[in-house]
Amino acid sequence: MIGLPKRILRKIDEEAKASGIPRSDIVARIVYEYYKENLGPALSHFNVYEDHVTIKDEDLERYVDVQVKGGRLYCTYDETESCGHVDYAWQIDRVQDMIRRGDIKKRGS
Numbered sequence: 001m002i003g004l005p006k007r008i009l010r011k012i013d014e015e016a017k018a019s020g021i022p023r024s025d026i027v028a029r030i031v032y033e034y035y036k037e038n039l040g041p042a043l044s045h046f047n048v049y050e051d052h053v054t055i056k057d058e059d060l061e062r063y064v065d066v067q068v069k070g071g072r073l074y075c076t077y078d079e080t081e082s083c084g085h086v087d088y089a090w091q092i093d094r095v096q097d098m099i100r101r102g103d104i105k106k107r108g109s
């Protein structure tokens with residue numbers, strides 16, 4: 001472990017012991033959270049089509065398609081209607097327009 005004060009290392013070790021998560025994973029998660037905050041959101045909208053939305057995910061380093069399926073949004077990567085990609089897709093202006101036109105139903109409505 002590079003140059004961290006002992007009291008911080010002890011704290012990390014306590015957390016590792018209590019959670020059963022390896023110390024290196026805890027440190028990696030803290031670094032991830034820090035950079036996620038500082039680099040801004042990982043998701044950006046690439047394109048909106050009639051039947052799907054393509055989202056660029058910088059963390060995954062790939063494009064993810066969210067399908068408009070039966071009036072709902074479905075993430076083909078996570079295979080679910082509830083993930084960060086779907087949540088992001090709902091916020092896109094053109095998707096909001098599709099909701100207004102009745103092409104998509106907002107979850108739970």
Ligand SMILES: [Zn+2]
Nearest residue numbers: 075078083085
């Ligand atoms: Zn997803």
